[in-house]
Amino acid sequence: MRAARYYDRGDIRIEDITEPEVVPGTVGIDVAWCGICGTDLHEYAEGPIFIPPAGHPQPISKESAPITLGHEMSGVVYAVGAGLDDIAVGDHVVVEPYILHDDVDTGPDSHDYHLSEDMNFIGLGGCGGGLGEKITVKRRWVHKISSNIPLDQAALIEPLSVGYHAVERSGAASGATALITGAGPIGLLTAAVCKAKGITTIISEPSSLRRNKAVEAGVGDHIVDPVADDVVARVRDINGGRGADVGFECTSVQPALDTLLDALKPTGVLVVVSIWSHPGSVDMQKLVLKEIDMRGTIAYVNSHPATIELVEQGKVDLAPFITGRIGLDHLIDAGFDTLINRNETAVKILVSPSGAGL
Template sequence: MKAARYHDRGDIRIEDIAEPVVAPGAVGIDVAYCGICGTDLHEYLDGPIFIPAAGHPHPVSGESAPLTIGHEMSGVVYAVGKGVDDVAVGDHVVVEPYILRPEVDTSEKNPAYHLSPDMNFIGLAGGGGGLAEKIAVPRRWVHPIPGSIPLDEAALIEPLSVGYHAYERSGAKAGQTALVGGAGPIGLLTAAVLKAEGLTVIISELSPLRRQKALDSGVADYVIDPSAEDVVARTAELTDGAGADVAFEATSVNVVLDTLIDALKPQGVLVVVSIWGHPATVDMHKIVMKEIDMRGTIGYVNSHPATIELVREGKVDLKPFITGVIGLDHLVDEGFDTLIHRNETAVKILVDPHA
């Protein structure tokens, strides 16, 4: 079968590899669509980061580069391993792509399984990947979805779950006002969750195309161009002088982080969603004097069922965020190249491995 294989920084190859073995306790998935994630771009430009470098296998998966990438996937079950009796051939599914030590408790009793030592992701540290025709995944990480959710939209449930977990981390409540810094894929999908949960959403974004996408998709009540308006003053105006109740940093840009701190009300909550590849500076005096609660968030933890339900109920419409579908052979020249050099023109590019 065809698969996108990461060899090293700047070196991704479409290769023919053997189909995965569906072991006991696993589910074989015929991949329908796989999204290109910002993490994939970081690996291509600056990696290996999450991907274990050649000769340095991950302690859980035992794999290192070259390996198959892609972790935002949807598909159809084509086989089930021995002992799997609650998923059937033909079911539509998405994947919660974790690689964890086998002894880690991943039940609801452990709300921090995603923070366990050696945590990594299927499609980054091994275990196959969604940028391939087929993948075999442990049953624990397979989430059935109703047939009413199109498989292309379902590929966005994984990044939407990132937004859902960020919302959970914030403690935000319906009726509050949220300020989202950045209208890239994660910023927009986080905003979609916030709107679905009854918050008023303000988005600050430089790109006019992304600002328009935020409005057209309905995930923002207000958008601010920080090059033309004072974000702090405009947020104060929209909140009767109070400031935002909660803010979400989704850019890894220091000036955005600083602006969100200033735009929050006293005792507001700041959630850092983006992955920072460089140290940030924070004005700790402002954090102290406003009693700002600053929280990090990574991935998701038992978030997929609730996220799937938001989509099933129609509270989140994922279709507006799909801005392109390409074949696996054009992963780099039409996918990565667009998202690296013309990222304001696209939100989520999906790959159909069978195209």
């Protein structure tokens, strides 16, 4: 089968590799679509980060570069390993792409398995990836979805789960007001979850194309241009003189973090969602004098079932966020290059590894 293989920074190759074996307890999936994630872009431009460099195997997968990329995937089950009777060939599925030690509690009451030692992600730390035509995944990490959800949209359930977990971390509930800095994929999908939960959304984004996408997708109650507008003043005007109840930092850009500290109300909650590849700074006096609660958030934990339910119930429409569909042969020129050098022109670019979806 064909797959996109990460060798090193700036070195991704489309290669023929052996199809994965479906062993007991695993599910074989024909990958329909896989999204290109911001993490993939960081690996390509600045990595390896999550990807174990050649000669330095990941402690759980025992793999190192080259590895198959891709962790935002949807597909159709083509084989079921021995010992499984709750999933069938033909089921539509998405993957919660974790690589964890076998002794980690991943039961329904766990709230921290995503923080366990040596945690990594399928498609970054090994174990195959969604940028290959097929993948085998342990049953625990395979989630069935309704066949009514188009498989291209289903590939966005993984990043939508990131937004879902971030909103959970914030503690915000219906009636709250949220300021979201950045209308990239994660910012927009976090806003979508907020809207589904009855939270008023204010989105700050300098790109006119991305501001338009926020309007088109219907996830921003108020859209602000931080270059032309005073974001803090706009937030207070919108929220009756108060600052925002909660803020989501989705850019890894220092001015956005600074804006959130100013725009939040006293006792507000600031959630850092983006992955920072460089140190940031915090004005500790503002944090202290406003009693701001600053929280990090990474990925998701038992978030997929509730996220899938939002989509199946029609509370989140994922279609507007898809801005491109490509095959493996155009992964770099039409995918990575666009998202790195012209990122204001695209939100989510999906890849059909087999080309069948094109």
